[in-house]
Amino acid sequence: MKIGISTKGNTADALIEERFGRSPFFLIIDSETSEVKAVTNPHSNDTGGVGPKAAQLLLNEGVNVVLTGQVGGNAFNALKASGLEVYACNSGTTATQAVAEYKNGALKQLV
Amino acid sequence: MQNTKTAHSNNWSEENVTRIVVASGKGGTGKTLVAANMAWAVSEQQTITLVDCDVEEPNVHLFFPSEGTQVPVCQTIPQIDAEKCTNCGACGEFCQYGALLITPEKVIVNPSLCHACGGCRLVCPEDAITEVPREIGTVTTSKPSDSLTLITGRLKEGEVAAPPVISATKDAASTNGDVIIDGPPGTSCPVIETMEDTDVCIMVTEPTPFGLHDLKLAVGVAKQFKIPSLVVINRSDGSDTDILSFCNEEEIPIVLKIPFSREWAKIQGTGHLIAAQDPTWRDAFLNLFTQAKERAEVKLC
Numbered sequence: 333m334k335i336g337i338s339t340k341g342n343t344a345d346a347l348i349e350e351r352f353g354r355s356p357f358f359l360i361i362d363s364e365t366s367e368v369k370a371v372t373n374p375h376s377n378d379t380g381g382v383g384p385k386a387a388q389l390l391l392n393e394g395v396n397v398v399l400t401g402q403v404g405g406n407a408f409n410a411l412k413a414s415g416l417e418v419y420a421c422n423s424g425t426t427a428t429q430a431v432a433e434y435k436n437g438a439l440k441q442l443v
Numbered sequence: 444m445q446n447t448k449t450a451h452s453n454n455w456s457e458e459n460v461t462r463i464v465v466a467s468g469k470g471g472t473g474k475t476l477v478a479a480n481m482a483w484a485v486s487e488q489q490t491i492t493l494v495d496c497d498v499e500e501p502n503v504h505l506f507f508p509s510e511g512t513q514v515p516v517c518q519t520i521p522q523i524d525a526e527k528c529t530n531c532g533a534c535g536e537f538c539q540y541g542a543l544l545i546t547p548e549k550v551i552v553n554p555s556l557c558h559a560c561g562g563c564r565l566v567c568p569e570d571a572i573t574e575v576p577r578e579i580g581t582v583t584t585s586k587p588s589d590s591l592t593l594i595t596g597r598l599k600e601g602e603v604a605a606p607p608v609i610s611a612t613k614d615a616a617s618t619n620g621d622v623i624i625d626g627p628p629g630t631s632c633p634v635i636e637t638m639e640d641t642d643v644c645i646m647v648t649e650p651t652p653f654g655l656h657d658l659k660l661a662v663g664v665a666k667q668f669k670i671p672s673l674v675v676i677n678r679s680d681g682s683d684t685d686i687l688s689f690c691n692e693e694e695i696p697i698v699l700k701i702p703f704s705r706e707w708a709k710i711q712g713t714g715h716l717i718a719a720q721d722p723t724w725r726d727a728f729l730n731l732f733t734q735a736k737e738r739a740e741v742k743l744c
Contacts, residue, residue, distance in 0.1 A: 380540060409553060413546070415546065
């Protein structure tokens with residue numbers, strides 16, 4: 333399955349980005365093959381609707397699970413409607429660490 | 444039902460009619476105090492329409508309690524016909540506001556993000572989108588007296604799109620005579636919508652750093668529209684030095700100064716009009732109106 337993570341950089345050792353809609357990057361990690369795809373978020377500086385737009389971006393990438401810090405109201409509604417499962421990562425962890433924590437069931441589910 | 448239009452469409456083409464907008468920049472300076480008192484004073488002499496465009500918190504009606512007729516203001520949102528929809532995603536890609544979410548199963552609309560631009564309907568290759576109305580506010584018309592008509596716009600609680608309600612409120616104002624508009628505070632979308640197509644702006648300010656700071660912003664907006672301004676200083680401290688300097692530099696006349704007085708606060712705070720109680724102030728507000736009409740003739744370049 334594919335995991336989408338909001339990150340501050342475009343590599344697997346980048347720190348996770350707490351803000352969902354305005355995250356500069358999203359990493360799409362295949363949980364079976366460990367393949368990593370980095371996507372620059374084109375909407376991070378839009379005036380509005382960034383939460384739903386980020387949710388759409390991840391949906392388009394075929395993501396099933398989302399790891400992020402926090403989500404705003406519009407993002408929450410869009411993610412809920414999309415059927416994606418969303419978990420909260422700990423600040424200061426890298427994308428790789430966040431995936432490991434997710435697999436261990438250590439992360440709290442947000443949506 | 445009064446539907447909103449996406450393009451600005453006030454039917455204010457009447458000549459020899461002056462449309463005065465009362466603005467400020469900073470909130471709480473006394474726009475409603477000025478608009479209400481001036482309208483009352485003018486209504487003793489001629490017919491006048493008073494329009495409350497502060498649709499997020501209208502308060503002019505508190506000074507003119509009267510029975511009114513109310514009409515809803517609607518915005519349209521897209522409705523997707525699931526039978527026709529092929530999930531191509533064209534609508535979602537077009538939407539600048541993130542109001543359309545394309546899931547593998549269906550398209551989901553978030554009404555509160557929709558700006559009613561109509562674009563999704565136009566780009567849908569399957570003609571699967573129709574527009575349905577959604578009430579976002581009301582416009583109430585009342586006649587506190589034979590010569591005074593009050594139009595009150597009100598944005599429904601929880602809604603964010605003030606401009607369409609402001610536009611509908613202005614549309615409801617008669618074109619048969621002069622109009623005084625009580626504007627919203629600030630200098631963003633609601634104020635832009637209110638100021639558009641008006642002839643002169645009365646800026647109500649106060650002699651404080653915040654008052655001056657925001658007055659400068661508001662004057663900037665009026666200049667963009669090439670609308671001439673005049674200034675009323677409320678809660679004057681007697682010298683108002685900084686406001687005077689600014690107005691001097693900008694060549695904006697200061698037409699009225701209202702003192703920082705407990706008496707004023709008492710009358711205003713209990714929903715009464717000082718112009719109705721004191722002929723000196725009635726005349727002062729009449730003079731403000733006359734000066735505003737003259738100032739409206741000034742062409743700014």
